Structures are given as structure tokens and as C-alpha cells.
Amino acid sequence: MKRALWQFDFYNTKIDFLRWRKLAMGWSVAVLLIAVGSLLIRGMNLGLDFTGGTVIEVQYPHPVAIPEVRETLVKAGYGDAQTQHFGTSRDVLIRIPPREQMNAATLNNQVLTALQGAEGGAGVTLARAEFVGPQVGKELVEQGGLAALGALLGILVYVMFRFEWRLAVGTIAATVHDVLFTVGWFSLFQLEFDLTVLAAVLAVIGYSVNDTVVVLDRIRENFRKRRKGSVLDIMNLSINETLSRTTMTSFVTLLSVIVMYFFGGTVMHGFSVAMIVGIVVGTYSSIYIASASALYLGISREDLLPRAKEMADDQP
Amino acid sequence: MPTPHSLNQYPWWKYLLIGLIMLWGLIFALPNLFGEDPAVQISGARVNITIDAAFQNRVAALLDADKLPHRRLELEADRLLIRFADPEEQLKAADILKDRLGRDYIVALNLASAAPGFLRAMGLNPMYLGLDLRGGVHFMMQVDMDATIKQVEDSYVDEIRVQLRTDKIQYSSVGRAGSGGIQVEFKDAAERDKAAQLLRKSLSNLQSTATGPLTLKFTLSEREIKEKRDFALQQNITTLRNRVNELGVAEPIIQQQGVDRIVVQLPGVQDTARAKEILGATATLEFRLADEENDWNQAAATGRAPLESRLYKDRNGRPVLLKKRVMLTGDSIVDASSGIDQQNGGPTVFVSLDGKGAKRFEDATKDNIGKRMGVVFIENKTETKRVGDEMKKTTYTVEEVINVATIRDRLGRRFQITGLDSTREARDLALLLRAGALVSPIEIIEERTVGPSAGKENIAQGFRAAAIALLVIAGFMTWRYKNFGMIATAALAANVVLLIAALSMLQATLTLPGIAGIVLTMGMAVDANVLIYERIREELRNGNSPQAAIHAGFDRAFDTILDSNVTTLIAAIMLFGFGTGPIKGFAVTLSIGIVTSMFTAVTGSRALVNLIYGGRKLQTLSV
Numbered sequence: 001m002k003r004a005l006w007q008f009d010f011y012n013t014k015i016d017f018l019r020w021r022k023l024a025m026g027w028s029v030a031v032l033l034i035a036v037g038s039l040l041i042r043g044m045n046l047g048l049d050f051t052g053g054t055v056i057e058v059q060y061p062h063p064v065a066i067p068e069v070r071e072t073l074v075k076a077g078y079g080d081a082q083t084q085h086f087g088t089s090r091d092v093l094i095r096i097p098p099r100e101q102m103n104a105a106t107l108n109n110q111v112l113t114a115l116q117g118a119e120g121g122a123g124v125t126l127a128r129a130e131f132v133g134p135q136v137g138k139e140l141v142e143q144g145g146l147a148a149l150g151a152l153l154g155i156l157v158y159v160m161f162r163f164e165w166r167l168a169v170g171t172i173a174a175t176v177h178d179v180l181f182t183v184g185w186f187s188l189f190q191l192e193f194d195l196t197v198l199a200a201v202l203a204v205i206g207y208s209v210n211d212t213v214v215v216l217d218r219i220r221e222n223f224r225k226r227r228k229g230s231v232l233d234i235m236n237l238s239i240n241e242t243l244s245r246t247t248m249t250s251f252v253t254l255l256s257v258i259v260m261y262f263f264g265g266t267v268m269h270g271f272s273v274a275m276i277v278g279i280v281v282g283t284y285s286s287i288y289i290a291s292a293s294a295l296y297l298g299i300s301r302e303d304l305l306p307r308a309k310e311m312a313d314d315q316p
Numbered sequence: 317m318p319t320p321h322s323l324n325q326y327p328w329w330k331y332l333l334i335g336l337i338m339l340w341g342l343i344f345a346l347p348n349l350f351g352e353d354p355a356v357q358i359s360g361a362r363v364n365i366t367i368d369a370a371f372q373n374r375v376a377a378l379l380d381a382d383k384l385p386h387r388r389l390e391l392e393a394d395r396l397l398i399r400f401a402d403p404e405e406q407l408k409a410a411d412i413l414k415d416r417l418g419r420d421y422i423v424a425l426n427l428a429s430a431a432p433g434f435l436r437a438m439g440l441n442p443m444y445l446g447l448d449l450r451g452g453v454h455f456m457m458q459v460d461m462d463a464t465i466k467q468v469e470d471s472y473v474d475e476i477r478v479q480l481r482t483d484k485i486q487y488s489s490v491g492r493a494g495s496g497g498i499q500v501e502f503k504d505a506a507e508r509d510k511a512a513q514l515l516r517k518s519l520s521n522l523q524s525t526a527t528g529p530l531t532l533k534f535t536l537s538e539r540e541i542k543e544k545r546d547f548a549l550q551q552n553i554t555t556l557r558n559r560v561n562e563l564g565v566a567e568p569i570i571q572q573q574g575v576d577r578i579v580v581q582l583p584g585v586q587d588t589a590r591a592k593e594i595l596g597a598t599a600t601l602e603f604r605l606a607d608e609e610n611d612w613n614q615a616a617a618t619g620r621a622p623l624e625s626r627l628y629k630d631r632n633g634r635p636v637l638l639k640k641r642v643m644l645t646g647d648s649i650v651d652a653s654s655g656i657d658q659q660n661g662g663p664t665v666f667v668s669l670d671g672k673g674a675k676r677f678e679d680a681t682k683d684n685i686g687k688r689m690g691v692v693f694i695e696n697k698t699e700t701k702r703v704g705d706e707m708k709k710t711t712y713t714v715e716e717v718i719n720v721a722t723i724r725d726r727l728g729r730r731f732q733i734t735g736l737d738s739t740r741e742a743r744d745l746a747l748l749l750r751a752g753a754l755v756s757p758i759e760i761i762e763e764r765t766v767g768p769s770a771g772k773e774n775i776a777q778g779f780r781a782a783a784i785a786l787l788v789i790a791g792f793m794t795w796r797y798k799n800f801g802m803i804a805t806a807a808l809a810a811n812v813v814l815l816i817a818a819l820s821m822l823q824a825t826l827t828l829p830g831i832a833g834i835v836l837t838m839g840m841a842v843d844a845n846v847l848i849y850e851r852i853r854e855e856l857r858n859g860n861s862p863q864a865a866i867h868a869g870f871d872r873a874f875d876t877i878l879d880s881n882v883t884t885l886i887a888a889i890m891l892f893g894f895g896t897g898p899i900k901g902f903a904v905t906l907s908i909g910i911v912t913s914m915f916t917a918v919t920g921s922r923a924l925v926n927l928i929y930g931g932r933k934l935q936t937l938s939v
Contacts, residue, residue, distance in 0.1 A: 011857065057770070108765070109589040127770040129588070133761035136456065147894035154886040162879060196829050199891055199899045203836065203906065206887030210843065210880035217876045245850045248796075249843040252789060256839030259785040260832055265777035267448075268832050275836070 010243040017239045018232055021292040028177060028289060035184020044187050047194030047270075050141050052098040052134035054107050058115060061123035063089040072121070076114035087266055091127065098134045107131065144198045151205045152176065159209070163216055164303045170293035171212045174285040178208040181281045182274055196271040204278030207253065211246045211286035218242045219291065223304040231300060235291045243287075250283040323863045324930035326923055334923050337915070338810060344817035347431040348442040353387065354406035355428040356413060357566045359395040361420050364632060367396050378416050384409045397428055403768075414564070425584045426566035443819045446827035446901055449775050451768035452583035453591060457552070457758050459576045464548040464756040465496070465541060471650060472498050472522065472534065475671025479518060485511045497535040498522075505529055545575065547651065548756035553578055555751045559595050578758075588765050599695045601646030601752030603677075606688035606720060607637035628692060630717040638690045638717070643680040648673020652749035654742035657734050663742035665733040667749060674729040682726040691719045693748055718748050778831030785835045786812070789842055797849050798938040800925070804845035807921040811841045814912040815905065824908075827901030837909025840884065844917035847873040852939050862934035870922050877918060881910050 048055045066083050069092050073081045078096060086093035096107060108129040115121045152175060160168040182204055186193050218238040226234060254276065261272035358375065360367060372391050375398070379386055386409065387399040400406040406425065414423040427450060429442050447454050469492045476498065477490050486507045493499040500515075502508040512532055516524055522534040536544075553570060556578060560568045569581040585591050607625040616635030621627040628636045650668045657664040669677055681689075695714045721733050736742045766774075789808065793801035815834060819826060852869030860868065885907060892903035929937075 011853070059769075106589070106592060108763070109592070113589075125767060125769070126586075126765065127767045129763065129765040131760070131763040133458075133759075135458075136762050143894050147890045150893075151887040151890040154890065155883045158882060158886060195899050196832075196902075199829060199902050202887045202891045203884070203902075206884030207840070209883035210840075213879040213883065214847065214876055217879070241854070245847055248846045248850065252792065252842050252846060253836070253839035255788050255792060256785040256835050259788055260781050260835050263777065263784050264781040264832060264835070265774060265828075267774065267828055268781075271829065271832055 010240075010247065013240045013243055015240055015243075016236055017287060018236050018292060018295065021288065021295065024288040025292060028285075032177065032180050032184070035180050035187065038184055038187040042187055042190065044183070044193045045190040046137075046141075047192045047197075048095070048130055048132055048137075049195040050137045050144075050193070052132045052137035054096040054098075054111075054132075055128070055130045056094045056096075056108050056111055056126070057086060057128040058092050058094070058112065059125050059127050060090045060092065060121070062120075064092065064120070066092070068120070069094070069115070072115060072118040073111070075118075076111070078111060078114075081111075098137075140195070144195075148179070148198075148202060148205065151202055152179075155205065155209055159213075163220065164299070166294045166297040166299040166303065167216050167219070167290070169297060170290040171209055171216065173293040174212050174282075174289040175205055175208045177285045177289050178204055178278055178282045182278045185277050186274065191273060192270055194270055196268065197274045200271045200274035200278065203275065204282065208278065208282035208285065211250060211283055212290045214242050214245050214249070215239060215286050215291060220304050223301050231295065234301075235295065239287055239291065246283055246286055250279050254279050323867045324926045326926050326930075331923060331927070334920060338813070338920075341810070341814040341817040344440060344821050345813050347429055347435050347440045348816055348820060350429065350431040350442070352427040352442070353399040353401075353430045354403045355400065355426045356398045356406060356410045357395050357424045357426040357428075358398070358413065358417070359422050359424075361422050361561060365420055367391070367394055372396055375413070375417075378413065379409065382412050384412065397426070399428055399430075410564075422561055422564050424564040424566040427584070441820060441823065443816065443826045444823045445771075445775070446825040446830065446898060447581060447583060447764065447771075448766050448828045448898055449771050449778075449826065450583050451586070451766050451771035452581065453585050453588050453766075454762075454764040455580040455582075455591075455595070455760050456573065456762035457556075457578045457580065458761045459545075459548050459552050459578070460757040460759065461545050461548065461576050464544055465536070466492065467756070468536065468540075468544050468650075469496075469498055471670035471672075472519070475519070475674075476500060476515060476534070478671045478675055479515065480511060483510075483514055485514070487511065493533060497533050499527070500532045500534070502530045502532075508532060547750070549576065549578070551750045551753065552756060552758050554747045555599065555755065556580060556595060558751065559597060563591055563594055577761075584768070586768060588763070592760070597695055598755065599646075599693065599752045601649065601749065602642045602692045602694065603644040604638040604640075604642055604690055604692060605684060606690050607639055608687060610637055612637045628690070628715060628717045630720070636690055636717045636720060638692065643689065644669070644673055644677045646749075646752035648676070649749060649753035652746045652753065654739065654746040657732065660734070662734055663736045663739040665736070665742050665746045665749065666730065667733065668730050669728070671729070678726055678728045681723050684723055685725060686723065688720055688722050690717045691749070692716065693718045693752055719745055774828045778828055782812075782831060782835050782838070785838050789838060793842055793845070797845075799928075800845075800849050800852075800937075800939040803921050803924045803928070804842055804849070804917070806924060807845065807916040808838060808841055810920050811909070811913050811916040812838070814916060815909050818908045818912065819905065822908075824904045825901055826905070827898040829898045830901030830905040833902040833905030834909060837906060837913055840881075840910065841913030841917050843880070844873075844877045844913060845921060847876055848918075848921070849939055852937070856937060856939075862937040863929070865937065866925060866929060870918070870925075874918060877914070881914055885910050 066085065070081075070083050073079070073083065073094065080097055082095040084093050085091060094111060096111070099107070108131060112124070112126055112129075115124045152172060155175065156168060156172045159171045163171075179201060182201055183193075185191070186197065215238060218241055219235055222234045222238050229237070257272050257275040257279065260268055261276065264272065358367065369391065372389055375396060376389055379398070385401065385405055387401060390397040390399070398409065400409065410423055410425055417423060429436060431440065431442065473490050473492060480487050480490070486504075487500055487502050489501045491499055500511065502511065508526075508530055512524060512526070515522075515532070515534070519534065521537060521540055523537055524532055524534050527533045549572060553572060556570050560570060560580065560582065563582065563585065565582045565585055567583055569579065571579055573579045580595070582591060607622065610622045610625065612635045615621050615625075615627050615637050619627075621637060625637045625639055628638055630636050648669045650670050652665060652667045654663065654665050656662070693716050696711065719733060721735060725731075733745065736745065786808065790805040793804045795801065797804065812834070815837065848869050851873045852865045855865035855868045856862065888903050888906040888910065892900060892907065
């Protein structure tokens with residue numbers, strides 16, 4: 001019985017994935033160069049958490065035009081404020097860059113008072129206000145980077161302990177690939193990168209390894225089980241055998257993140273986008289980057305066979 | 317080799333264990349079903365104000381007199397809780413009660429679990445909602461440690477000057493060195509050596525070095541710097557605690573973060589401008605001689621103080637008459653700590669003054685030995701009140717006598733206050749003395765405010781996203797894996813129950829990113845089922861019998877599931893270590909969710925599969 005593609009039935013596929021490994025590697029390198037280039041040239045659109053400053057989200061009792069709000073703010077002496085609608089035409093988001101003044105902490109109260117005092121601003125309510133001092137932002141950038149590095153290192157140690165070192169390096173290569181891709185995506189499209197997005201990136205680091213582990217486990221199992229076939233053949237076979245697994249697990253997790261994107265509210269948008277990008281690229285990298293890297297590092301059958309003592313135990 | 321019939325059967329105790337764990341989960345998750353009542357919580361503003369049945373009756377009478385509808389009053393250990401049907405009634409009642417009860421009581425808005433009494437009596441509570449879900453304000457404040465050390469050095473500068481003058485040692489200048497420390501310059505080397513000898517003895521806690529032929533430099537020891545920093549931090553925490561009480565917050569959090577920061581979380585507070593005003597209030601102290609010539613009670617009765625005196629009240633509201641002339645102000649206090657008196661073993665407070673203050677205090681006390689002296693605690697507060705349509709800012713001062721003691725000796729740099737009733741009193745007095753001492757400047761470096769309606773919206777959206785994700789995943793799994801998909805769905809539901817139970821039990825803070833963590837773990841929890849089911853399908857394709865396929869599927873997929881979960885757990889733990897507030901919430905739900913999902917998706921769904929399929933002869937498998 002032959003099932004269609006829409007049923008995610010990839011059971012008897014015999015795709016020669018690794019035949020295109022050079023193409024895949026080239027594509028990945030190109031994409032990563034774009035990502036790194038964008039990071040260097042365009043930089044990140046860092047959110048308030050990292051830059052410091054003030055964000056105020058207010059709700060009007062009636063729809064309001066942005067120029068009106070801007071005019072009020074300019075009059076009140078906040079010419080440097082950015083104003084935009086947030087969700088509906090009644091919600092307004094105001095950003096004010098960091099200031100050196102001592103009263104930065106009371107800025108949001110002053111802005112709210114100014115808006116409420118203006119014409120038509122009688123019922124304005126505060127939905128959310130955030131103020132982050134510049135020193136806090138700097139620290140968060142530093143600590144966030146450290147946390148990401150720590151997570152990568154922890155995973156590297158774990159995978160090395162569980163697998164052979166070439167596979168471990170391949171796993172980390174795949175993970176770094178996914179992180180760079182996700183962060184590069186945010187840079188290229190200048191999406192706001194805030195704390196929740198950073199959390200998502202760390203979750204991507206953890207999750208990206210999941211699919212890779214599925215493939216690696218199978219590669220190890222097949223090396224031990226099959227005496228015939230080249231390293232390349234066995235890797236291809238393993239990828240094909242686990243294809244439905246890697247795609248299915250990613251798909252199910254993707255479902256939950258997509259639901260979050262559409263129903264979780266605007267606060268979680270950045271988070272969901274980062275997860276969606278990370279999961280999709282993570283599935284690709286598990287198939288290509290991890291195994292191809294190990295292949296380039298010169299992995300052989302002997303590297304994955306159980307040690308002598310275990311072999312003896314395996315004898316019937 | 318087990319026979320096919322004995323495959324896929326758990327021993328009875330395993331089912332029992334799983335059943336017990338699920339029962340535990342259901343019980344602990346149960347309080348979350350009842351939601352929360354808007355409530356007003358009343359507690360005493362001071363230790364000696366008791367909340368008892370009589371007070372409950374008084375409040376009940378007040379509520380009835382103003383025709384304020386309420387659900388019920390509950391008397392707890394040291395607070396009275398009034399539940400309302402809706403937030404409007406709650407706000408109205410809080411306003412009126414605040415007005416009627418005055419400053420002796422703290423009237424705070426609260427959300428009280430609506431779970432039945434027997435659940436709360438068992439210590440079962442719903443999940444603790446973070447500020448982004450319940451609304452409120454989060455402040456992070458930084459104590460200006462440079463200024464703190466500068467203050468300490470300035471007081472040493474004064475002290476050195478005073479000592480050199482008293483010992484008639486010639487110097488040309490004393491001042492803080494630019495690079496830290498205190499620099500003293502002399503006119504000739506002999507004077508310098510004399511000074512070095514004297515100061516090394518009297519200021520033994522400073523490290524002195526001769527930085528040139530005519531200069532001496534004193535630096536604070538690492539230990540002293542650390543002590544001063546801790547002192548500054550504790551002092552600010554104490555002051556903030558006192559202030560927060562005034563704000564009327566039901567469950568405030570005030571805690572140290574790092575070496576120089578304080579986090580203040582005020583759930584339910586909407587008026588952040590007022591919060592900042594109150595938190596930013598300043599306090600000072602004044603030491604004044606007691607007026608011994610006039611009758612204090614008489615002065616209180618007539619409300620008139622004699623010409624040279626002022627009428628005060630102590631913390632229990634009793635009148636105290638003090639002279640108008642101020643002997644010493646709080647600026648001179650360097651340290652105050654409670655302890656035990658070496659001589660009589662009673663509780664005592666040790667006070668240290670700076671050089672200038674010590675000199676002044678000596679002069680003021682030497683002629684008044686045997687007389688009494690009072691310490692006045694003065695707080696300057698700002699309050700913005702609505703007058704008609706206008707917001708009016710008013711500043712007022714609260715003065716209170718916190719101690720009256722007899723001067724036993726000429727008091728200088730260090731002295732003790734004894735004759736206190738309890739160690740608790742000594743501790744409170746030391747705290748207040750510190751609070752009124754020269755305060756290290758503090759600055760708000762982070763603020764996050766979420767309005768109450770935005771908080772509600774966040775909960776609604778988070779809940780909706782979780783429910784939809786559950787439905788979508790359930791639908792997909794059932795479509796793809798038939799009966800086994802339904803089993804996975806049951807396991808997923810069990811996972812959510814266990815996760816909520818664990819969060820409720822640990823009282824970990826649930827935030828909006830935390831809900832995102834729950835949704836994400838839903839997707840990852842079924843990953844385990846997918847891995848198992850795909851393996852079962854593979855085993856079936858390889859020609860294994862259904863029972864053997866089930867067995868192999870669960871067995872062989874386990875390693876993979878473990879590996880992939882451990883790596884996600886590593887990332888989650890890193891995130892927890894780094895995270896602040898909401899992000900920590902995400903790390904917590906993700907970590908717990910991964911652990912519970914291992915149990916439900918592997919052990920839980922295995923148990924269901926065993927119950928349904930185990931020990932039966934199967935021709936085909938619906939997977």
C-alpha cells in the first residue's frame with residue numbers, strides 16, 4: 001500500500017541525501033555568511049531589555065490616530081519618542097530611547113500624565129510600562145551570550161560522553177548552524193530581539209539536538225548491526241530510516257509553536273517566530289549538517305563499534 | 317526469552333504507582349480549577365495592633381454601614397480577608413476601609429484562592445501567578461556603592477581632622493584621595509611620624525601607608541568595605557520594607573539581588589507614580605533631651621507644649637515631651653546594631669557615630685548625665701491625592717519617638733542604648749536607627765509594570781493558546797496513530813495535569829513565557845510518543861508480531877528519548893541560571909515539563925498500552 005506524501009509516510013524512501021552533501025554544505029555556508037554579514041552590517045534590532053530605555057503601552061477608550069499621539073508627546077517634550085499601533089487602533093506603543101537624566105525612572109508616569117491630560121485622552125489606561133537602565137541592558141547582553149555558550153558547551157560534553165567525538169562535533173556544528181541561522185534571520189529582517197527571543201534561541205539549542213540525536217542513534221545502531229556497506233551508505237540508510245521520525249517530531253512541536261504564534265498574543269510573537277525558524281532549520285541541519293560534518297571529520301565503522309569487552313559479551 | 321503473552325504486562329504495583337502519582341497530580345492541580353476571588357486584606361501596621369474577632373466585627377459593621385456587598389470575612393493568623401464578588405466592589409470597599417481604619421492598618425488588594433477551605437487547610441494552593449499575569453509593578457533598584465564608600469571616607473576625614481587637632485599635630489590638608497582612601501599632608505616629617513603613630517593606634521581598622529615624605533594615606537580594608545556595602549544594602553532593604561507596608565500590598569517581595577541590588581515586586585499595584593513616591597521617601601533621626609520639668613500627660617491633655625519643648629508621641633501613642641534643641645541628627649550615625657549587654661546580659665543597641673557627630677554629642681551629653689533623652693524618627697512623605705478633578709501633591713512629615721533612655725555617661729563615638737524590653741525591641745530599634753542614618757543613594761534601574769487588565773488578557777491568551785495547542789496535537793496524533801494516538805493524547809493530558817500540580821506544589825511563579833513553556837513542552841512531550849510509535853511501525857514492517865513490536869518500540873526508543881530530553885534540559889537549566897523574572901518562568905515550566913513528559917509519555921502511555929493490548933493475541937495493530 002502506497003501512502004501519499006501528505007500523510008508523512010517516508011518509510012521506504014531511498015533518497016541519497018549525502019550525495020548532495022556538498023551542495024547542502026555550500027548552501028549552509030552561503031546562508032551563514034549572509035547571516036554573519038547581516039549581523040556585522042545591519043546588526044540586531046535589540047529590544048528594550050538589551051538597549052535600555054522606556055516602553056509604554058497605553059490603551060485608549062476609542063480608536064486614536066498616531067499623529068495625534070505624537071503631537072501630544074512632542075508638546076510634552078518627548079520628540080524622540082517612537083509611536084505605533086500595537087494590536088488594535090486603540091492600543092498605542094511608545095518607545096523612548098535611554099536618557100541620561102536622573103528622572104528616567106519616572107518617565108513613564110510623566111508620559112502617561114501627558115497623554116491623559118491631552119484632548120481626548122481622558123480614559124487612557126496603562127497596559128504595560130517598562131523601563132530598563134542602560135547598565136542592566138549591557139549586563140543582559142553579556143549574560144545572555146554566556147548562557148547560550150554554556151548551553152552549547154553543556155550539550156557538547158553530554159553528546160561527547162554519549163557518542164563518539166566526531167558525531168558530537170557534528171551535533172554542535174548543526175546546533176551552531178541553527179542558532180546562527182535563527183539569529184541571522186532576526187538580523188536580516190530586523191525583527192526585534194528581546195529576552196523572550198533569547199529564551200527561544202536557547203530552547204532551539206536544546207531542541208535542535210533532539211532530531212540530531214535521533215539520526216545519530218540510528219547511525220550508531222546501523223554501524224553495529226550491518227557489516228556490509230560503506231560509511232556513506234549506512235549514513236544514508238540511517239537518515240532514510242529515521243526520516244519520518246525527524247519530520248514528525250519537528251512537525252508536532254511546530255504545531256504547538258504555530259498555535260502560540262497565532263493565539264498567544266503579541267508578547268509571544270518574537271518567541272514563536274524564533275522557535276518556528278529554529279525548528280525548521282533544525283530539522284534540515286539534523287539531516288545534513290550533523291552527519292555530513294562527521295563524514296568530513298573522517299568517521300569510520302570502527303569508531304562506532306562497541307569496545308572489545310562488549311563485543312565479547314555480544315557473542316552468542 | 318519471554319513468551320508473546322507475557323510481553324507488555326506491568327506488575328500490579330507499577331499500575332498502582334502510576335495511579336498514585338496521577339492521584340497526587342489531580343489533587344495538587346485541583347485548586348487551580350476554582351480561580352480566585354478579588355479580596356481585601358487587612359493587617360496591622362505595627363506589631364502591637366492585633367487582628368481579632370472584635371476587629372472582624374468592627375470591619376463587618378463598617379461594611380454594613382456603607383452597604384458594601386461582600387461575600388465573607390475570614391480571620392487568619394494576623395490578617396483579615398474580605399472576599400468580594402467582583403473587582404469593582406473590591407476597589408470600592410478598599411478605598412472606604414482605608415479611609416475609615418486610618419494609618420494603623422494596612423488595607424491591601426489581594427486575589428484569594430477560591431478553592432474550598434479544606435483544600436487550603438491541606439496546604440494546597442493554585443499556581444502563583446507572576447506580575448505579567450496578575451498585574452503589578454517590578455522594580456530593580458541599585459544602591460550607589462561608590463557614594464556609600466565616599467560617605468564612609470568622608471566621616472574618616474572628619475575624624476582624622478578632629479584627632480589631629482585635639483593632639484595639636486600640625487597638618488596642611490586632609491581629604492579623600494582621588495583614587496580612593498584618605499590622604500593627609502603634613503608640613504614636616506616629624507609631625508607626620510607623630511600623626512602616623514597616633515592614627516595607627518586609634519584607627520586600627522584602616523590600613524596606612526606613607527606615600528611620600530610628607531604624606532600619609534589611609535585606605536579602608538576589604539573587610540570594612542564589604543561590611544559597609546552590606547550595611548548600606550540592608551539599610552535600604554529595611555527602609556523599603558517599612559515603606560512597602562504603607563503602600564498596602566498583599567504579597568510584596570523585597571529581596572537582595574547580587575551585591576548591590578534590591579528587587580521589589582508589588583503585585584496588584586497600579587499607581588506606580590505613588591509607589592515611587594512612597595519608596596523614595598526619606599527618613600531622618602533627631603536626638604533631643606527630654607523635658608523633665610513639665611508633666612507629659614498634662615501637655616498631651618491640653619495639647620499644648622511648654623515654650624521650649626515639643627510634644628511627640630511614641631510608637632504606642634503615649635505622649636512624650638522633648639526639648640526643642642536638637643543634640644544630634646541621624647546623619648552622624650555610622651552604624652547601629654542590636655546585641656547583648658556585656659554587663660547585665662540584657663538586650664541592647666550599639667550605636668557608632670562619626671567624628672564630627674561624636675564631638676558634638678559629647679559636648680551635648682556631658683552636662684546632662686542622669687537626664688533622659690529621646691530619639692525621634694522623622695519621615696518625609698509625599699502623597700498625591702485626588703481633589704475633585706485635580707491630582708494634588710502634598711508633602712507631610714511623620715514624627716515618632718522610637719526610644720527614651722537615660723544618659724548614663726558622656727556619650728562619644730560609640731555608645732549603647734540599654735534597658736530595652738526584649739531582643740525584638742532592640743532589633744527594631746537598631747533597624748530604625750539605621751533607617752534614619754545617612755542613607756546610601758538608591759536608584760531605580762529597571763521597572764516593569766503590567767496593568768491589571770493587560771494581566772488578565774495575558775492569562776486569557778495564554779490559556780487559549782494552550783487549549784488550542786492541546787486540541788490540535790490531539791487531533792493530529794489521533795489522525796496519524798489511531799488508537800495509539802488517543803493514548804498519546806491521554807498521556808499528554810496527564811502531563812499537563814502533572815505539570816500544573818508540580819508548579820502549584822512548588823509555588824513556582826507562572827509567567828506568560830512560562831505558559832509558552834507549557835505549550836512548547838506539549839509539543840515536545842508527544843515527540844516521545846512519535847519516536848515510540850514510529851519504532852513500533854518499523855518493527856511491524858520488519859515482520860515482527862504486534863506484541864514484540866510494541867515491546868521493542870518502547871524499549872529501543874527510550875535511549876533516544878532520554879538523550880534528546882537531557883539536551884533540552886541542559887539548555888533550560890542554563891536559561892534558569894541566567895534568567896530574570898518572566899524568562900525564569902519559562903525555564904521552570906520547560907524543565908518540569910520535560911521531566912513530567914518523560915514519565916507520562918514513556919511510563920504512562922506504556923501502562924495504557926499494556927492495559928489495552930497486553931497479554932492479548934493480536935493480529936493487527938492500529939498504530
